Amino acid sequence: MAGSSGTSPSGEDTFPKILLRNAKVFGSRTAFREKDYGIWQSWTWSEVCEEIRAFSIGLKSLGLEQGDKIAIVGANRPRLYWSMVAAQALGAVPVPVYSDSVAEEMAYVLGHAEVKFAVVEDQEQVDKLLSMSGEVPTLKDVIYDEIRGLRDYDHTHLHSYESVQDKGRALQAENGSLAGEWEKGFAGGKGSDIAVMLYTSGTTGRPKGVMLSFDNLAISARNANVFDHLDETEEVLAYLPMAWIGDHVFSLAQAFTAAYCVNCPEGMDTIDVDRREIAPTYFFAPPRVFETLLTQIMVRMEDAGKTKRAMFNYFMDVARKVGEKILNGETVAFKDKLLYKLGEFFVYGPLKNRMGLTRMKVGYTAGEAIGPEIFQFYRSLGLNLKQLYGQTEASVYITLQPDGEIFGDTVGKPAPDVELKIADNGEVMYRSPGVFVGYFKNDEATEKTKTPDGWVHTGDAGIIAENGHLKIIDRAKDVGKLNDGALFAPKYIENKLKFFPNIKEAVAFGHERDMVAVFLNIDLTAVGSWAERNNVNYASYQELAAHPDVYAMVESHVDQVNRDLSREPMMAGAQIKRFLILHKELDADDGELTRTQKVRRSFIAERYDPLIEALYDGSTSKHIRTEVTFEDGRKGAIEATVEIRDMETHDPGKGYQEAAE
Amino acid sequence: MNAFATDMTTAPDGSAEAAAREELLRVDNVSLSFGGVKAITDISFDILKGEIRAIIGPNGAGKTSMLNVINGFYHPQEGTITWQGKERRKMKPYEAASQGIARTFQNVALFKGMTTLDNIMSGRSLKMHRNFFWQLIWRGPAEAEEIEHRRKVEDIIDFLEIQAIRKTPVGRLPYGLQKRVELGRALAMEPDLLLLDEPMAGMNLEEKEDMSRFILDVNQEFGTTIALIEHDMGVVMDLSDRVVVLDYGKKIADGPPEDVQADQNVIDAYLGVSH
Numbered sequence: 001m002a003g004s005s006g007t008s009p010s011g012e013d014t015f016p017k018i019l020l021r022n023a024k025v026f027g028s029r030t031a032f033r034e035k036d037y038g039i040w041q042s043w044t045w046s047e048v049c050e051e052i053r054a055f056s057i058g059l060k061s062l063g064l065e066q067g068d069k070i071a072i073v074g075a076n077r078p079r080l081y082w083s084m085v086a087a088q089a090l091g092a093v094p095v096p097v098y099s100d101s102v103a104e105e106m107a108y109v110l111g112h113a114e115v116k117f118a119v120v121e122d123q124e125q126v127d128k129l130l131s132m133s134g135e136v137p138t139l140k141d142v143i144y145d146e147i148r149g150l151r152d153y154d155h156t157h158l159h160s161y162e163s164v165q166d167k168g169r170a171l172q173a174e175n176g177s178l179a180g181e182w183e184k185g186f187a188g189g190k191g192s193d194i195a196v197m198l199y200t201s202g203t204t205g206r207p208k209g210v211m212l213s214f215d216n217l218a219i220s221a222r223n224a225n226v227f228d229h230l231d232e233t234e235e236v237l238a239y240l241p242m243a244w245i246g247d248h249v250f251s252l253a254q255a256f257t258a259a260y261c262v263n264c265p266e267g268m269d270t271i272d273v274d275r276r277e278i279a280p281t282y283f284f285a286p287p288r289v290f291e292t293l294l295t296q297i298m299v300r301m302e303d304a305g306k307t308k309r310a311m312f313n314y315f316m317d318v319a320r321k322v323g324e325k326i327l328n329g330e331t332v333a334f335k336d337k338l339l340y341k342l343g344e345f346f347v348y349g350p351l352k353n354r355m356g357l358t359r360m361k362v363g364y365t366a367g368e369a370i371g372p373e374i375f376q377f378y379r380s381l382g383l384n385l386k387q388l389y390g391q392t393e394a395s396v397y398i399t400l401q402p403d404g405e406i407f408g409d410t411v412g413k414p415a416p417d418v419e420l421k422i423a424d425n426g427e428v429m430y431r432s433p434g435v436f437v438g439y440f441k442n443d444e445a446t447e448k449t450k451t452p453d454g455w456v457h458t459g460d461a462g463i464i465a466e467n468g469h470l471k472i473i474d475r476a477k478d479v480g481k482l483n484d485g486a487l488f489a490p491k492y493i494e495n496k497l498k499f500f501p502n503i504k505e506a507v508a509f510g511h512e513r514d515m516v517a518v519f520l521n522i523d524l525t526a527v528g529s530w531a532e533r534n535n536v537n538y539a540s541y542q543e544l545a546a547h548p549d550v551y552a553m554v555e556s557h558v559d560q561v562n563r564d565l566s567r568e569p570m571m572a573g574a575q576i577k578r579f580l581i582l583h584k585e586l587d588a589d590d591g592e593l594t595r596t597q598k599v600r601r602s603f604i605a606e607r608y609d610p611l612i613e614a615l616y617d618g619s620t621s622k623h624i625r626t627e628v629t630f631e632d633g634r635k636g637a638i639e640a641t642v643e644i645r646d647m648e649t650h651d652p653g654k655g656y657q658e659a660a661e
Numbered sequence: 662m663n664a665f666a667t668d669m670t671t672a673p674d675g676s677a678e679a680a681a682r683e684e685l686l687r688v689d690n691v692s693l694s695f696g697g698v699k700a701i702t703d704i705s706f707d708i709l710k711g712e713i714r715a716i717i718g719p720n721g722a723g724k725t726s727m728l729n730v731i732n733g734f735y736h737p738q739e740g741t742i743t744w745q746g747k748e749r750r751k752m753k754p755y756e757a758a759s760q761g762i763a764r765t766f767q768n769v770a771l772f773k774g775m776t777t778l779d780n781i782m783s784g785r786s787l788k789m790h791r792n793f794f795w796q797l798i799w800r801g802p803a804e805a806e807e808i809e810h811r812r813k814v815e816d817i818i819d820f821l822e823i824q825a826i827r828k829t830p831v832g833r834l835p836y837g838l839q840k841r842v843e844l845g846r847a848l849a850m851e852p853d854l855l856l857l858d859e860p861m862a863g864m865n866l867e868e869k870e871d872m873s874r875f876i877l878d879v880n881q882e883f884g885t886t887i888a889l890i891e892h893d894m895g896v897v898m899d900l901s902d903r904v905v906v907l908d909y910g911k912k913i914a915d916g917p918p919e920d921v922q923a924d925q926n927v928i929d930a931y932l933g934v935s936h
Contacts, residue, residue: 037815038778038827148820148882269825 013191058168066091074121209440275356323380395434480511486573572652691740784849
């Protein structure tokens with residue numbers, strides 16, 4: 001891998017080799033911590049090296065060989081991380097599995113991966129593996145960490161973690177040269193060898209086993225460490241599923257390459273306390289976690305005394321005004337700076353301490369879109385929270401937001417060594433050292449995803465803004481084209497509309513048509529309270545939706561969306577030309593939404609075909625009769641004449657181009 | 662089938678039959694009365710080492726009185742109690758505690774203002790050997806002792822899965838968790854015999870399932886002998902090795918759950934027959 005910026009000069013290209021380096025260079029630094037017996041138990045790198053060596057030699061004596069697959073099932077525990085490296089030292093491939101996945105899915109993954117061994121957390125996992133032994137004929141031995149409840153099981157093919165380690169230690173004591181032989185065993189390992197297999201929890205079809213090489217992981221990890229200036233002094237909290245690429249990279253690949261410390265919490269429900277105690281310097285969480293934290297704070301503030309609440313509100317206003325600017329290094333008025341300093345002392349500091357983010361240098365969120373106001377809340381407190389865009393197939397990193405270049409609606413610039421391009425159909429493609437080797441036993445899927453010259457289809461449609469930042473707009477398969485060739489990303493437009501509290505649902509049409517037109521649902525709560533304040537009388541959703549004032553209000557929202565779209569060169573061609581407000585709320589009972597409240601586009605298109613026709617034939621109103629199902633199951637029909645409005649479009653900003661280029 | 666699976670299915674059953682077990686406690690012809698009210702009349706039964714023994718009966722049957730007799734709170738007017746092979750004299754409840762009998766209460770009896778950790782630690786006070794003077798000086802032997810006890814307590818916290826509420830005052834906890842803390846405090850005494858007075862009273866189904874699991878685990882992991890009073894028949898039948906049935910202070914049945922369930926006297930007592 002000469003020439004790549006990520007290769008370490010001394011040439012440790014596999015994790016077992018990096019482990020030896022860490023034991024030598026950072027031997028007395030803390031490598032792992034786990035909260036047990038109410039206190040943080042810790043292991044230094046040299047201790048970790050000894051633990052892994054003993055377990056690895058023990059595994060070998062049980063019959064684990066090069067190329068064998070070994071399943072890792074359980075919550076984040078140091079021993080499970082060590083098991084992965086112990087297996088890699090023997091040339092075996094660890095396969096971390098989601099411990100909470102249903103038995104059927106787990107059985108498929110373990111069977112498909114042909115695992116021979118499994119290292120699991122406790123009785124629950126042992127029982128699960130027992131129940132699926134018929135589907136996983138290759139499984140030979142199971143090793144568990146926690147003995148509770150397993151004492152009376154037959155231990156012929158079941159081993160405790162300690163017993164395997166003890167065996168390894170006994171063998172070393174018998175034969176002094178064994179440790180050296182163990183090291184020699186992986187000295188010849190190559191960076192191109194498979195390091196790990198991670199199964200993607202594909203939303204459609206069977207999970208696929210993504211094979212990642214040591215180079216994939218180690219180079220990506222080193223790049224990320226350089227990008228965010230991470231070194232051996234960092235502390236991370238390992239609390240996300242071990243089978244997820246994110247955790248594998250943050251808590252193993254980056255931890256080993258940078259030699260920083262990984263902290264395993266006591267349990268799932270103690271994470272908040274554990275995070276406060278550790279105060280991680282590098283922190284990753286899906287948006288959900290940040291949302292929950294914020295809600296908890298807001299709920300507690302509601303209960304707080306008057307003075308405290310007033311102080312909180314005052315300083316949060318200050319933070320909203322100048323916090324992000326200060327974080328981005330922009331200049332602000334002296335008075336504001338002073339107030340912000342005061343706020344740091346009285347509010348932000350204690351708040352960050354409460355959340356366990358006091359020492360956070362860099363934080364990332366990814367996975368789904370984070371609400372802009374939530375994102376801003378954290379940044380205004382002075383927390384360097386950023387977004388990234390990644391995939392299992394990329395060893396996480398595709399794009400990252402660089403410090404000081406944070407835009408709520410983009411996911412950042414290409415990570416180091418990553419090339420990015422947008423395909424003709426709008427799909428985001430990338431090529432990087434982190435690109436996976438292939439899907440295990442699934443060449444067909446590999447060929448579909450990865451081009452022969454190494455570009456990977458992400459399945460997401462996106463655009464690259466002028467500032468070089470990537471913006472994800474939709475799933476690629478949902479993106480269409482207008483008849484004039486302009487890119488049409490329905491979800492992107494719909495989300496922009498739904499951003500207004502008055503608009504509850506939006507369904508955009510435009511693929512293979514002349515223009516974009518939308519159906520809208522107003523939000524009865526938001527518009528209802530507006531109606532109350534403005535003395536607008538209404539008896540039903542239908543009546544309120546058809547009210548001229550409501551139409552006027554919604555029209556202004558649509559106009560705002562068009563203005564936004566016009567500023568984006570790729571999107572300007574897809575401005576909304578006509579819209580109507582539906583006479584009934586879209587409802588899962590009528591099959592218009594899924595049970596998770598997602599719009600069923602094709603069903604709606606069929607059901608409201610007359611309305612769609614009216615949108616495109618130029619008529620200004622249309623009478624429609626719709627059958628509905630009431631909550632008690634009875635059927636009825638509602639009739640209405642729906643008004644259709646035309647919209648002005650705005651001139652596109654400079655640099656307008658058709659999507660097809 | 663693979664080797665792993667076939668071998669596992671032949672695993673021996675954890676709860677070996679009680680046949681060869683020795684007697685831990687024996688109650689012979691015990692009677693207890695408060696003034697003219699006869700709470701217990703001429704009751705005899707035994708508790709074997711390592712078993713889960715249930716005491717059941719309708720309201721007012723004398724179950725809690727029986728428990729109070731066992732742990733030395735009440736002194737029976739007649740009859741003898743044999744504890745670990747020795748006939749027991751009149752004694753105070755704390756003596757019972759130091760002899761290895763621990764209990765939980767029908768109504769939670771914890772120190773509400775103290776944390777979970779402190780409550781469970783209080784269960785270890787009988788095992789603290791350093792005197793007040795040493796405790797006051799703290800450094801040295803008392804500290805070492807406390808560390809050792811804390812470790813034991815942490816084992817229990819881990820066992821009962823209450824790490825998240827370690828530092829929470831128990832008064833703020835929901836009822837089901839308070840019950841669990843109370844069990845923890847009893848376990849902290851490392852008792853030979855654990856008396857549970859309606860451990861599932863007032864619990865919802867999920868809490869009951871959890872508690873059942875813990876009771877079984879305590880019995881299997883620590884080998885603790887358990888005597889429990891419980892109203893939920895489903896729980897009793899699933900958990901216990903043997904059941905004693907009381908009615909109006911008299912023993913009306915004794916044996917394995919399935920026998921007791923089929924016993925006509927028991928059915929009459931529960932469904933009600935005119936006396």
